Amino acid sequence: MKIATWNVNSIRQREQHVQNWLEANQPDVLFLQEIKCETHAFPSLPFHSLGYTAEAVGQKSYNGVAVLARKPFTVIHRALPGLPEDDAQSRYIEIEMDGITLIGIYLPNGNSRGDEGFAYKMAWMDRLADRAQELLDADRPFVITGDFNVAPTDEDYAPGALSPTDALVRPETRARFRRMIWMGLTDAIRALHPRGRIYTFWDYQAGAWQRDSGLRIDHALLSPTLAERLIAAEPDRNERARTQPSDHVPVMIELK
DNA sequence: ATGCCGGGTCCTACCCGA
Numbered sequence: 041m042k043i044a045t046w047n048v049n050s051i052r053q054r055e056q057h058v059q060n061w062l063e064a065n066q067p068d069v070l071f072l073q074e075i076k077c078e079t080h081a082f083p084s085l086p087f088h089s090l091g092y093t094a095e096a097v098g099q100k101s102y103n104g105v106a107v108l109a110r111k112p113f114t115v116i117h118r119a120l121p122g123l124p125e126d127d128a129q130s131r132y133i134e135i136e137m138d139g140i141t142l143i144g145i146y147l148p149n150g151n152s153r154g155d156e157g158f159a160y161k162m163a164w165m166d167r168l169a170d171r172a173q174e175l176l177d178a179d180r181p182f183v184i185t186g187d188f189n190v191a192p193t194d195e196d197y198a199p200g201a202l203s204p205t206d207a208l209v210r211p212e213t214r215a216r217f218r219r220m221i222w223m224g225l226t227d228a229i230r231a232l233h234p235r236g237r238i239y240t241f242w243d244y245q246a247g248a249w250q251r252d253s254g255l256r257i258d259h260a261l262l263s264p265t266l267a268e269r270l271i272a273a274e275p276d277r278n279e280r281a282r283t284q285p286s287d288h289v290p291v292m293i294e295l296k
Numbered sequence: 297a298t299g300c301c302g303g304g305t306c307c308t309a310c311c312c313g314a
Contacts, residue, residue, distance in 0.1 A: 050302090152311085244302055245302090
């Protein structure tokens with residue numbers, strides 16, 4: 041089973057990139073982030089013609105997530121459980137497919153809107169860990185994948201690519217990511233590639249791609265029984281070199 | 297040195313991203 045995630049930075053700008061990538065890589069499931077369109081405006085048709093069913097959770101201008109899958113699935117949640125009812129940000133989708141719970145997330149960045157923006161990120165991470173604990177307690181096999189906006193250790197970003205006070209690397213952010221590791225989840229990329237520079241994002245500015253000044257912020261966390269089935273986990277750097285690319289590349293994991 | 301790119305939208309200057 042191949043499960044992929046990709047922050048596309050506008051699906052309307054990247055529709056053809058996604059089609060090409062699906063054809064070349066044949067994932068069973070692809071989660072998308074930053075679709076930047078309302079739910080009804082998501083372009084499902086081109087993906088349907090490739091054999092994928094789409095479900096989008098969108099909003100105007102910002103954020104937005106979606107899932108494309110080529111097997112039948114059930115949508116379980118269209119928002120992160122436990123957030124206030126009036127939270128309008130589209131950042132979470134949870135489905136069940138083949139007996140597995142699959143969660144796609146676009147975790148808040150936390151750098152804008154000052155203390156309030158960072159507090160929102162912290163609350164969001166707390167609720168995500170709560171949801172993971174619920175699924176562990178229920179003995180559900182699950183994957184949480186997407187744009188976490190967390191570089192878990194100093195090895196996960198190029199020297200100088202971020203300030204030490206950036207919301208992606210602040211101690212409070214990393215502590216909440218570690219909470220999910222300590223509860224028993226496996227960081228799929230690091231499980232198979234414990235050391236070294238592995239990035240999933242390069243800024244559009246200052247020649248970040250050319251200098252390989254990247255970040256590893258797109259992740260897949262696996263519940264214990266799925267971690268035992270992990271056989272591959274790789275970002276696809278090739279996508280960053282294409283014309284008009286997203287600033288993130290796809291990350292795909294494979295379970296036997 | 298956060299706003300150099302690149303997306304969005306109240307269409308054009310401004311918000312957001314990481």
